[in-house]
Amino acid sequence: MSAYEIIQTGTAAGLPVPATPRNVPNRGGPANPSAESLKAEFGSAVTRVEVVCGETNVYIEPTRAGEIVKWLHDDAGQSYEYLVDVTAVEHRDRDQPLEVVWHLRSLKFRRFLRLKALLPKGKPLSVPSVWPVYKGADWLERECYDMFGITFEGHPDLRRILLWEQYAEGFPLRKDFPLRGRFSRAEQLRQALSANPEARYSMEELSIADAFEELPLDMRARIRGGEATGE
């Protein structure tokens, strides 16, 4: 039995041929039917539904994001197989909460759904990880953590992905982060140059487990010792 399931989409699934939508209003219009199903299934966990430029935004309780995404993925009537993006938004207005945004796409029903969870300022920024549902969320959530400092509960390996791991200046896409960073240029360069670019070799990341015996002796010893120094 194959581990993969072939998804019948579009006309193969009995859906009509889609037409390019014309004259889509900025606000309002027909919402994605999944929004109604979400309201029926999760009740008060769905706080608001809005339609912007023909796309549906569903605001949800941050604490329940994990189970809502799992239901959207698993339920036969929703079938959101594809996680397009996980990202976050911080607005210029200081009092407005941070938004964590999930973009979901259903290939089967040709639907697009945007989930948003609001994280108020002044509290720990934390949402459940959707990694148990979509393995592709791994690096997306790491990037989101790297740039905004949002903790994804349940992520298997939540560490910086773009910046080096000892980066101490904060989270660059937050509005209170100065464009040039917090340290002087000389200090930034000093920290960057003292980082070891070969640090963090791990079997999984480099897929070298098979070729382990062919590695140089010192690298073998380092990996065996579980070394992750430097960076």
Next chain:
Amino acid sequence: MGLTAKPQPNVVSVDPTGGEGWITTRLDFLVNWGRSNSLWPMPFGTACCAIEFMASAASKFDLARFGMERMGFSPRQADVLICAGRVPFKLAPVLRRIWQQMPQPKWAISMGACASTGGMFDTYAMTQGIDTIIPIDVYVPGCPPRPEALIYGIMMLQKKIMKEQMSNNSLRDEFEADPTSQLYIPVSRIDELSEPFGNSVQQTRSGM
């Protein structure tokens, strides 16, 4: 007795009574002629400048006319490092290590505004000029520089090589990076080199 002028560095003298003898200057000329006309580049392309660099190496502009026949993607068989494009801080130790792996004699060209000064990327992530990481011989301005500009920079480097002297070996000294900070120029000079200029002064505020 104190009246004889010290031989100027970087000046080829053929005066047999001067500091440099006829044999050494002729040998200098021969060695420099050979070196300057068989520069093997080590391309370090990180951004759009690398596209122009590839165009320079391709048939229309043809860097091979200047002796750059062989693009070496190994620093150990290269003479001139051409850094084409911006270098973020995360790449700084990589660039430093590649430079250290190149054998002497070696030269470096900083190609484009970003490599030379940080360019428009006056941000938390970008080195403000790669001369804070490695010593640079020729800076090529442009965003990105056209192949003609790069070739002009290479010809300037060739002229510079022609003026080297065997008796003055200081050009070939490896720089000593400070072992604790890994910096090779003083902190104050790095901050001075990284001073913002132009409109980017207005971007310091964070709004909060």
